[in-house]
Amino acid sequence: MKLRFAAARLAALFRKPRLDRELDGEILAHIEMAERDAIAAGLSPEEARREARREFGGIEQMKEEHREQRSVRWVENLWRDVRYGLASLARDPGFAAITVGLLALGMGANTAMFSIVDAVLLKPLPFPEPERMVRVVETPAPGERNPTTTFTFLDWKRQRDIFAALSVESMTKAAVETGGTPARLTGKLVSADYFDVFAVKPAAGRAFAGGEDQPGAPMVVVISHALWQSMFGGDPGILNRELRLDGVPHKIIGVLPAGAFDRDEAVFWKPQIFTAEQMNRGPHIWDVIGRLRAGMTIGQAQAKMNLLRANMSEVLANFKDWGFGVEPFGKILVGDQLRQSIYLTFGAVLTVLLIACANVANLVLAKGVTRRKEMALRASLGASRGRLIAQLLAENLVLCVLGGIAGVGLAYIVLRAAGPLVAESLPFTSELALDGRVLGFGAFVVMAALILTGLLPSLQTSFGKLSSALNQTSRGASGSRAALRRSIVIAEVAASVVLISGAALLFKSLEKLQRVDAGVRIDHVITVSADLPMTAYPTPESAARFYDAVVQRLRAVPGVEQATVTQRLPLEGAAWGEYVHVPGVSEPLLVRVKMIDAGYFDTFGIPVKLGRGIQARDRTGAPPVMVINERAAQDLAGKFNFVNPVGRLVGIDLTGYGPIPETYRDVQIVGMIRNERTAGLNGPIQPVVYVPFAQVPQQNINLAVRTQIDPLALVAGIREAVRQVDPHLPLGVVMTMEQVKQRSMLWAKQPTWVVVAFAAIAALMAALGLYGVLANTVTQQRREIGIRMALGARPGDVVSQTLRSAFGMLVLGMAAGLGGAFAVSRALKSLLFEVSALDPIALGAACVAMALIGLVAAWVPARRAAGVDPMGVLREEG
């Protein structure tokens, strides 16, 4: 009925014009009937009209009153309640600060988190018709993705009935000179219709023309808005300028619009021109993205590609199990791990919000006890129950709106501070912003919080026999209220235990990950990456000469113990997979290939177990050699019965320098080393073969130096050593090996620390709730405690009774929390490393932590209970 009443008021607000019309009709009918009756009574029509008007009274005044009845009071009441709520908050600033603070924390975290969820998972990609954007791959097995070959890509590109645009995409680095210092820019090599895939047109100039990715085309480049601003100062005449990449002038033909592409790692795009050597079905090296023809669904495209694959079975006979796959662009952009992390973090902040709301509800309930008399008084003076609920809700509305405003402010600060850090892990298409959608979510959270914090307490406070409240003394806590407050605390404890369990599991997993033996020395090693420009190092020999020279220089730097040049750092992967062929055996062994120089094993402390390592004599022209790791030796032994691999000859395709194609070579295995972790700390131990960098030179390299002193003290020395060899070579970011290791664990660290932080907040909030309830109980039971103490109870008994009550709530909460932890364990699984989602130690630790925090929170009120002066209390009660 109350609801109906409020609804009628609300509805009246929106139906005002119709209600006014209806009233006019009623007045007219009324006066007509009055006239008719007056005429029937014998008056003249004129007199009858006057009489009817007189009896009716002032029409306008009545209408005004009618309207007021309908709507104005509703708004006025709300306003009065809000003002009243503000005033009552001002009277109790401690309560206001705590509740608004709790809500701000919960809402702020949720708003900030939602902006990430929205940007990464909800918002469509910031390009026209993003559902047409796809990634096209070869599928060695269902669910696996592999790049493709040049010829197969060109076959795909001819499928004009499937793709409106199709482009390869590969990262490249180029050296540029800005004001004399060499710098390294990241760019992408793409097909001419690359920007048609995104349906993006340059803001200035043009995109690539059809023939510009063909041999012999002039050197052109498209740059990002960010690069235009940073390197060219936003020069409006940019289209007449050129960009020298590795010393080669490229004509700038277009500048992209500001936005999504500015968050991409790449700042320039140039056409990928296939060389004659690349025209084959050899290396699978091309990542392919495309835009489907209008009206074509991914399913239809996939069906057509399956058909194409079936027709190509002859030319692809070597890869007879491989298929073609078409996947939504966004699906690969947001990996499963990122998606999981985001869900997990969002779940954590939602839990914190729920706990915050529970706490506020509890505080409001506690306050409600003291207000029952006020409510009873108002009810006896004629306030309807609906009015009382409305008033209590309005007071909560004040709390929630203030909390929401503070929360949005907090979210803004969090996004400003942490945004750049987080953005690194997010795809370039997602922009973190506090936009309308996020603010809308914030408003939704405020309303949800209002219902969660306000409804129960206001029902509790306004229902029940209010009249009896007038007669009660302050000790009278109604049983149902106390039970409700205890249930809220139990729920808070349960939610906290779920979070703490998650945090404990993730933390244990991270700890395990930290302690994984990488197989290499991490301490006292510093690294820097570089790319040798084709212009300065046109031949494999020139590159090999550079490696030698730079390592010599580095070793001469004081404090340096050993130096090496390698293609990939430990933990950072090992180039690509290749097949090792054994003469006379048809089935090859898949291994990873890593190019290193003579100093590598020594620098990283990898012991040689059999034979020898790579040595300085393994140079260009010398017999080709390789060193294998233990895992590769095991695989060779298992597959080819190699008892001792050292000395054996195997065949392998080795990649060429720059555009030089790969060549098949017979290579001698000269040694075996201990395994190192190539696929990250959590990755499997891969079979790896190491080949001398001098025999298989590459342009992108990493320099690593083992130092006797603090490695960071040598940064300047290392830069100077490289500068002496090549003053024009730009270096990448200098990182210690420890930093490289930490970076390789980022996927695990980010969600862990977020969940740990929120679990701590949740536990503190639950403790606060527990404290609140116990403190309240003690206050209300002062008389009882006083009597018991007067009858001989010792302070210790009183303390233990309070603690027992706390422990009861904690145990119930923990039991429910463990149930919850079991329920959500599946969601955690994919983020855990070698830790079961139901790990008893982690779950046990979570319970112990919660119990300790809870008992500490209970200790204060327990001490207070023990401090009750029996005589004082009894006298007070009179």
Added chain:
Amino acid sequence: MSESKTDVPYGTLDLLILKTLDSMGPLHGYRIARRIEQVAQNLLRLNQGSIYPALIRLEEQGWIRTQWGVSETKRKVKFYSLTRAGAKQLDIEVRNWERATALVARFLEAGS
């Protein structure tokens, strides 16, 4: 003029309307006003218009409901009738009123 007319006692218009609807069944505004005047036998000074704000208030409280009907002058008008909650409310108000008048009566008797 034997007696002067009195105003509607404060707060009793709702009671009068509820009672009227209780005994007469569904009525439109004009009939409600006339019925009150009839019962009061010209002892009451009622601005007929003032029943309309009262009616909307009673409707919002859920004590009466409206239906469209046709007046004697063939106009579409609202007919008001008592709801179950309205019947209960009438009971309460009648009892309150009786208690209040009994109290006042006792005072007047004691004073005389």
